[in-house]
Amino acid sequence: MRRLTLRVLALALAISVLFVAVWAAQDKEEVEATWTVEGCWIDLTVVPPAVDLGSSINGEDLERLSANDVAVESNCKWIVEIREDDGKIIYKGDYPDPNKPVSDFKWRMNGTAEYKDLSASDQQVTEGGPGSYKFSMDYMVDIRLTDPPGKYAAQLIYTGTTP
Ligand SMILES: [Ca+2]
Numbered sequence: 241m242r243r244l245t246l247r248v249l250a251l252a253l254a255i256s257v258l259f260v261a262v263w264a265a266q267d268k269e270e271v272e273a274t275w276t277v278e279g280c281w282i283d284l285t286v287v288p289p290a291v292d293l294g295s296s297i298n299g300e301d302l303e304r305l306s307a308n309d310v311a312v313e314s315n316c317k318w319i320v321e322i323r324e325d326d327g328k329i330i331y332k333g334d335y336p337d338p339n340k341p342v343s344d345f346k347w348r349m350n351g352t353a354e355y356k357d358l359s360a361s362d363q364q365v366t367e368g369g370p371g372s373y374k375f376s377m378d379y380m381v382d383i384r385l386t387d388p389p390g391k392y393a394a395q396l397i398y399t400g401t402t403p
């Protein structure tokens with residue numbers, strides 16, 4: 241009886257030692273994960289790619305609000321600029337080309353007060369920092385007495401840059 245008790249005690253002790261040994265076991269390794277972001281990136285989207293300002297019937301100026309939606313995503317500071325591709329308005333009609341100046345076409349960010357004249361050189365539309373941005377553009381065209389009947393087109397070039 242006593243031997244049995246001793247054996248049980250010994251076994252219990254062995255088990256408890258084993259448990260202590262298992263529960264106390266621990267090991268740690270530290271890993272440092274590193275990476276690099278190489279430089280600035282910018283993603284510019286302007287939709288739709290074609291915009292119709294409508295028809296001027298009695299010589300009235302034409303305006304279209306929120307004609308284009310612009311989206312910018314960048315991990316750096318950025319600017320968006322606008323220009324006319326070659327500084328010439330395309331004219332298609334039966335009359336001689338009136339060589340309508342591109343400055344007769346006006347643009348502004350929707351929500352801002354004043355229209356600016358389109359130009360063949362880049363003009364800053366807006367700027368921002370890292371993140372995702374959306375805004376829309378209003379267009380206006382000054383119809384003049386010197387504009388003969390026909391179809392007119394301006395090619396707007398948007399450029400996004402991280403200076
Ligand atoms: Ca042009």
Ligand SMILES: [Ca+2]
Nearest residue numbers: 301382383384
């Ligand atoms: Ca006018």
